[in-house]
Amino acid sequence: MKAVIALGGNAIVGKDRRASIEEQFSATKxxxxxxxxxxxxxxxxxxxxxxxxxxxxxxxxxxxARNIVSPMPLHVCVSLTQGQIGYMIQNCLINELKxxxxxxxxxxVITQVIVSKHDKAFKKPTKPIGPVYxxxxxxxxxxxYTMGKYGNGYRILAPSPEPISIVESEAIKNLxxxxxxxxxxxxxxxxxIEENGVLRGIDAVIDKDLAAEKLASQIKADIxxxxxxxxxVYLNYGKKGQEEIREISADELLExxxxxxxxxxxxxPKVEAAIRFVRNGGKETIITSIxxxxxxxxxxxxxxxxx
Amino acid sequence: MKAVIALGGNAIVGKDRRASIEEQFSATKxxxxxxxxxxxxxxxxxxxxxxxxxxxxxxxxxxxARNIVSPMPLHVCVSLTQGQIGYMIQNCLINELKxxxxxxxxxxVITQVIVSKHDKAFKKPTKPIGPVYxxxxxxxxxxxYTMGKYGNGYRILAPSPEPISIVESEAIKNLxxxxxxxxxxxxxxxxxIEENGVLRGIDAVIDKDLAAEKLASQIKADIxxxxxxxxxVYLNYGKKGQEEIREISADELLExxxxxxxxxxxxxPKVEAAIRFVRNGGKETIITSIxxxxxxxxxxxxxxxxx
Numbered sequence: 015m016k017a018v019i020a021l022g023g024n025a026i027v028g029k030d031r032r033a034s035i036e037e038q039f040s041a042t043k044x045x046x047x048x049x050x051x052x053x054x055x056x057x058x059x060x061x062x063x064x065x066x067x068x069x070x071x072x073x074x075x076x077x078x079a080r081n082i083v084s085p086m087p088l089h090v091c092v093s094l095t096q097g098q099i100g101y102m103i104q105n106c107l108i109n110e111l112k113x114x115x116x117x118x119x120x121x122x123v124i125t126q127v128i129v130s131k132h133d134k135a136f137k138k139p140t141k142p143i144g145p146v147y148x149x150x151x152x153x154x155x156x157x158x159y160t161m162g163k164y165g166n167g168y169r170i171l172a173p174s175p176e177p178i179s180i181v182e183s184e185a186i187k188n189l190x191x192x193x194x195x196x197x198x199x200x201x202x203x204x205x206x207i208e209e210n211g212v213l214r215g216i217d218a219v220i221d222k223d224l225a226a227e228k229l230a231s232q233i234k235a236d237i238x239x240x241x242x243x244x245x246x247v248y249l250n251y252g253k254k255g256q257e258e259i260r261e262i263s264a265d266e267l268l269e270x271x272x273x274x275x276x277x278x279x280x281x282x283p284k285v286e287a288a289i290r291f292v293r294n295g296g297k298e299t300i301i302t303s304i305x306x307x308x309x310x311x312x313x314x315x316x317x318x319x320x321x
Numbered sequence: 322m323k324a325v326i327a328l329g330g331n332a333i334v335g336k337d338r339r340a341s342i343e344e345q346f347s348a349t350k351x352x353x354x355x356x357x358x359x360x361x362x363x364x365x366x367x368x369x370x371x372x373x374x375x376x377x378x379x380x381x382x383x384x385x386a387r388n389i390v391s392p393m394p395l396h397v398c399v400s401l402t403q404g405q406i407g408y409m410i411q412n413c414l415i416n417e418l419k420x421x422x423x424x425x426x427x428x429x430v431i432t433q434v435i436v437s438k439h440d441k442a443f444k445k446p447t448k449p450i451g452p453v454y455x456x457x458x459x460x461x462x463x464x465x466y467t468m469g470k471y472g473n474g475y476r477i478l479a480p481s482p483e484p485i486s487i488v489e490s491e492a493i494k495n496l497x498x499x500x501x502x503x504x505x506x507x508x509x510x511x512x513x514i515e516e517n518g519v520l521r522g523i524d525a526v527i528d529k530d531l532a533a534e535k536l537a538s539q540i541k542a543d544i545x546x547x548x549x550x551x552x553x554v555y556l557n558y559g560k561k562g563q564e565e566i567r568e569i570s571a572d573e574l575l576e577x578x579x580x581x582x583x584x585x586x587x588x589x590p591k592v593e594a595a596i597r598f599v600r601n602g603g604k605e606t607i608i609t610s611i612x613x614x615x616x617x618x619x620x621x622x623x624x625x626x627x628x
Contacts, residue, residue, distance in 0.1 A: 035397055071390050078386035083378050084341055090405055097404020098397055100431045101511055101522075108488065109519045121492035124407040124429035124504075181415065185428035188499040194492045197431075204408055212416045215408075 018230035020223050021063040022242040025304045026099055043106040048307030050110045053118060058190040061103060062226040065095035065201030073144030085158055088172060089204050089215030096124050096200040103197050119194040126181040127203030127220055133175035141219050142169040172219040177228040187233045199225045227287035231294040238291040238299045240284050245303045247285060247317040249275050259317045264289045267319055288319040323365040325537035327530050329549040330371040332611045333406055350413040355614030357417045360425060365497040368410060369533040372402035372508030380451030392465055395479060396511050396522030403431050403507040410504050426501040433488040433520060434510030434527055440482035448526050449476040479526040484535040494540045506532045534594035538601040545598040547591050548611045554592060554624040556582050566624045571596045574626055595626040
């Protein structure tokens with residue numbers, strides 16, 4: 015069985031968004047438990063992950079040092095975080111596997127994801143990322159980024175286009191078929207557009223769960239496992255009549271989505287990814303918390319989405 | 322035929338160590354020409370690379386932003402540059418291959434390299450890296466790094482231990498045997514020590530040419546191709562009686578090395594890597610400039626080292 019696992023931000027940094035590198039390693043290590051059990055059972059795995067806190071720290075450093083070192087474009091910042099987080103997951107996972115006496119390779123593949131330059135997201139960047147800038151700082155930053163009003167200051171607004179294709183999917187497929195655990199498409203992947211046959215990095219942030227779905231469909235995974243902070247997808251989340259969803263069809267889930275049960279900033283894209291995956295031929299999408307990953311794989315908990 | 326190519330810093334940034342990202346992409350693109358010709362001929366390739374200017378920029382940003390964002394340990398900084406430079410090479414190479422109508426995958430593998438915690442380099446860090454710090458700044462930095470006097474200021478001094486083993490060599494081997502071009506062990510690899518069976522990142526900088534040799538031997542490459550700024554290894558370089566070496570045995574080269582022909586900071590480690598590779602079973606090490614790579618492969622130029 016083949017699965018793509020999408021790790022949420024907390025899986026790597028814990029609850030504190032300004033976690034030190036030691037805390038990040040320790041949170042990552044903890045998150046490997048369920049994954050190690052899957053590997054023991056013989057699953058072929060690709061792990062994807064978010065990069066919010068890490069890209070935020072890099073953008074903040076770049077902001078402060080901007081007069082001395084030119085800030086990097088956003089697509090390059092994503093590549094930096096893929097290196098860092100890939101290393102952390104790779105290191106923690108190899109160590110946990112060794113502890114269990116399992117000899118398995120783990121490898122991070124730097125991943126580009128093609129988006130369309132005609133994606134309507136580029137007309138209206140909506141995703142605020144990184145630190146808050148003063149008006150003066152923002153003026154300067156506007157040379158490199160789209161900036162948007164944010165309270166009394168400004169933040170970088172990134173377009174969030176649809177992932178169309180994972181450039182390195184063949185390499186990723188090769189690795190997992192050779193029995194190696196792959197880490198890929200971190201932070202939603204490095205966004206590139208195709209112009210006259212040339213791939214060119216572009217400033218955008220692709221939703222990590224939608225990128226994970228694209229990758230899962232492209233490598234023909236059986237399961238897409240989306241791990242976040244909550245054990246289930248809920249109807250009326252945080253409201254009266256809150257109710258967990260255990261087993262649901264893509265059509266039903268879509269109905270609930272249309273009714274506005276899943277906010278755009280949190281559960282929305284996960285639900286969207288879940289629906290897409292089973293419609294694209296995947297067997298099942300499971301949405302649960304990192305702590306419940308293993309129980310959810312065994313069918314004991316979590317939201318299970320079928321076609 | 323299987324080769325490991327070690328790209329020098331200039332191959333990625335050009336002559337200006339403070340090159341903008343556009344200049345870095347443009348320098349990288351240029352450096353792909355000879356490599357594309359090798360791929361056309363059917364070579365299985367792993368590309369390794371330096372990271373001096375990029376890690377320098379990251380350390381400088383961390384220095385300036387240190388009161389707001391905690392500086393990262395050196396091993397994490399290496400992982401960041403592997404992501405960035407891997408992306409640049411991968412992107413440029415895919416585009417150059419497409420231009421030539423060649424459909425080939427390219428993938429960067431984040432790479433850890435095991436070093437010994439008993440390596441004598443840890444007793445006496447010698448490799449200055451990153452920016453110059455004032456005495457006050459240096460005092461603060463000493464909490465995280467070993468600092469050494471440098472002119473009127475201080476610089477981070479990194480130990481430069483021997484590479485013992487490439488952790489991800491199986492993944493890299495799998496990729497190239499599947500016809501995918503791999504980029505790996507960037508910046509000499511992320512240095513890790515093994516303690517009670519656990520791999521743990523450690524602050525050090527592994528020489529990139531020695532790491533490339535270790536990788537080449539481990540995956541049983543035929544050729545180690547070390548590309549830098551000069552067309553040949555020279556005797557009496559820059560002095561009276563300067564003479565290029567075209568064809569030489571490892572034993573002879575070792576003699577010249579003992580005579581002090583190759584300075585520790587530049588040609589020394591390349592020559593050392595060249596000797597080790599053919600002694601470890603490699604067919605040939607070639608040392609030449611990035612511009613002459615293809616001609617050197619064809620035997621027309623460059624220094625060729627045999628057993």
